[in-house]
Amino acid sequence: MPAPLSVEGMRAVRQTIRTMATTSSGSLRHLAAEIVTAGIADGVSFVDTDDGRVLAAVGTLARGADLSDDGLLQLAIPTEAAATFTMVADLADTVLADTVVEDVVVLLALRLDLLEARARALEAERHTRTLSHASQVLGQTMDVTQVLEKILGQLKKVVPFDSASVQLLEDDTNLRIIGVQGFDNSDEILTLSFSLDGHNPNKDVISSRATHILKDAATVYPHFNAGPHRPAAIRGWMGVPLTFKGELLGMLTIDSQEADFYNDAHARTAEAFAAQAAVAIANARMYGEMQRLASHDTLTGLPNRRHLEEASKPIIASSLVQEQPLSLLMIDVDHFKQVNDSHGHAVGDEVLVAVADRLRQVVRPDDLVARVGGEEFVVLLAGSDLIMSMTVAERLRAAIAARPIATEVGDLDITVSVGGFVCEDPNDGDRRALKVMMDLADKALYNAKAEGRNCTVVDAPLA
Template identity: 35%
Template sequence: MTDAMARRDVDDLAALMLFHDRISGRLHTDETGEVLRHVALGVEEVLSADQAIVVILNPDTGEIVATGGDEGVEEILSYEELMAGVTGRVMEAGDTIVAGRAELETGVPGAVSRFLPDVESVIATPLRFHEKLVGTLSAANRDRPFDQQDARILQAMASEAGMVIGYSMRLQSEQRQRRLADTLRDVTAGMTSTLDLRGVLGGVLTGLDQVLPSDTATLMLRIDDSMRVMASRGFEDSDTLRQAAISITDDPIIAELVEGTAPVIISGKEDRAAGIYVGEGPMRSFIGVPLLARNRVIGLLTVASAEATYSLEEAMIVDAFGDHAAVAIQNARLFQRTQATLAKTETLYQVAQNLIEGSSLDQTLQSVVDGVAEAIPANGVSLVTMNPRAKKLVHFVRGGNGRDRIVAATFDELWDGLAGYVMREHEAIISPAHRADEREGPQARARREATGAGAVMVAPLSYAGRAFGVLTALNQSGEAEFGRHDLILLEAMANQASIAIENARLFEEVQRLAVTDDLTGLHNRRGFFEIARRELERAVRTGRALSALMIDIDGFKRVNDTYGHAVGDQVLRHLAERCRRAVRDIDIVGRYGGEEFAFVLPETDLKTALEVAERVRSSIGDAPFDTEVGPLPIRVSIGLALLSNETDQTVEQLLDRADTAMYLVKQAGGDAVRSAEDELG
């Protein structure tokens, strides 16, 4: 190797370190667009390129986004532009390409020529995230040609950039999903907070604009064989529009929505949307969704935009919003029809408010049962959720004065009775006392007689057309029968409860995902520190012992390099499971990062912590891990530290001492346990 080559290698290594410093710190601080811009700027700096271009395929929106380093210019590419020239060749071949002027785009302008029309030399390489192709990274020059050394440097930058961009996109997608879940919950709360039909109709379009902004929007309700516009936004003559009634059979879009009961997306290239949906101006994109109640189309919801191009994901969002809107509209209709004769409608409203404000799924379920018991003259109320495919009960909640008389049942007993019938038929029913009901099986009928049950009402709990449980009100034999008004009220509360239960479940799921590592199922770094800080504060307050462990897999890089990241992921999942089994339920286990795992052991002194650490080490090392390439022996280095009031004011300080002990183990050859207290004497 010549001195010049050696100097270039040193310079390239220094440049790559600068590139790493530029982009690695931006994962949790910048939006994805800003991350892309800094990747492009970094490439321009390292390769002294006139222009660098990052092309990303966004899986959430379906857009192809190209970003240049200079001034952070961002362009939306067509598929033809993506596949033109070197970017298309890289996408097809999945390999790095160095090209001169003669090999560049012909015909359709490609991504590179969008940013540097007079380009003479280009290198382009794939961007991958967890082995999946997510885009391309290109560098272009007007004069200086690139060589193979430049290509190798670009590949090295692309390897790191792909991971950073991939994680940034995943983080941004998760944040967007959380914001969407929060928005849907808040908007649904607004719609369901009133049972006045006029208020609901107006609130639907107001809420829809928060979920998906548009230039125009309409809400139609079905009246016999036509659709009538009940609310609209963005039209010059809204009053005239609200008087319009459109025949279902005469309008092709309405017919398609009613018959298909699925969303319809129309792009600007299709000339199918009439002015009643999109207004007077030109339309670029249109979404129509049916409003379904009990598997019947009761109305339509449409949005249109002159600028934005709606995606399938956005159509699904409007469809999900439509499910909430349909329930809100149907509830308001039921309320409107029955308010003259139902003295307890105010109770229904208050119960709905309590459900919306429920902070957990368990609290929501109990609120449903208690609300129904208060609103309906029933001796006992029960709420059951079940999984028919698995043939198991998920929740069984009781309420009312006669709650103690409601005996828990098995899935087969409920499925054989009225609950199973209601879930299969999606129909609320009344079953009078002292009369054989053919909708019950013999096992359920015998059980009903044995418990002394009289009249029974059952309403389905369903969301998005899927029944997931039942709400049951019952009286004892000799008590009053239920009437039609009672059933209407129960059904309305079941509809409200279905939304509240789904919202509570969704909220808990979002909270769980926010603090869970998706690969191992352990706490992620955020979730781990949240719980660990509480335990440290409690230990300091009570004076009880607390210990921490840090674990690192010995030779894990060799596993990834030899067998690939898929096998590495299998190893991480197996290790997480063995760690879980080796400790108590009260112990906190989290993925600290990469192949590092952290433990916090409440009320655990040094001697016990050493025993736990040895148990964890042996549980991992005593038996090889089963992987797709066969059994793999895995060893770990473990460092531990005991909480000290003199040195440990934070979880971070405690873990740092355990981490130091762990690295001493690794330096000594690994596969051992070492305590930070050993260093103190």
């Protein structure tokens, strides 16, 4: 039970949480009315001693009073309540026994502690609802970019910040920022990565797998005052690990421009949110990987026929709008069946992987390369006329034949045949359909095979 305090003036009481000043003012008014009704005082008010705000007032003190009046009693209430309170009472009897004063102090301390407990329960319920809503929002998308946006948007609803970031582990030695909010220079911030061997607080979060709070980050780590971080004016800082089923994915950083801003309550809320964010990130990653596996060849890593069909649509449409030529090359590994029959499918797989790698090295970044069959590959070239297509086709063929392919049975001399079709007529939408172009390129490939293989045939009809 709290010890009673002297009636001499206002006394400092324990440090308390300010939220009760708004969440419980109605209850304080009710408590003041009870004291007046009990005949202890003609008027009661509760005052926040830090800023002088009247939080509740009943009776004569509801109309204001001179605090220097001899008939007023000021009691500093020892409590865990959510503000530093002083009770001011306009006494019904100016001669009040000390024992009565002590009883009043103890009673108020207990009642205010109950109010604080209720305020905490309401705050916990609000956080639970907010976190539950955040979990639902995070589960609405599987796109990684959208997940990151939603994580940072929902985070601000549960933990206040001026800026924040999502950072994921690239390997065992590096963290990369992949999502930000609150930075004016976000494009610059998104280029940053942090070494886990360097002098930075991120290393402490990752190595300990625990939340870390810095009262004033700029005084401990100079990089907060320099470079891309400087405009954000970060002072208070909190780093929270992102963990999914025991695997450390990365971390959240939460920043404030006010020093000593974050506390243990913020940390608990952030950790609960981070647990949900980690699930969302892991699910988005798994979904992305499933999508990649469904659209890419697992052996070579190249897009498969399904991906080619979807990815070619905007390329074909753009070529028509911009009235540019479009070409397609079919590439087939010569005598591939003999490779499999003589050395086994494992060696055949090595050959296909090597061919795919060399094709990637020759084509332009915007060209689309795909594996469409056992030993068949397709290259879709936007903006390539007959001369350019022939040049690319010859480069591809020469890249394969230039040097042997290393396999488990030794180096093998491998060649390819290339057949191509070029549509230069800007109005010929029919022959720009993917299936039509593949059929016409396949006919050119057949001619290349007939000419002895390891050669290129590209057709470009005049009309």
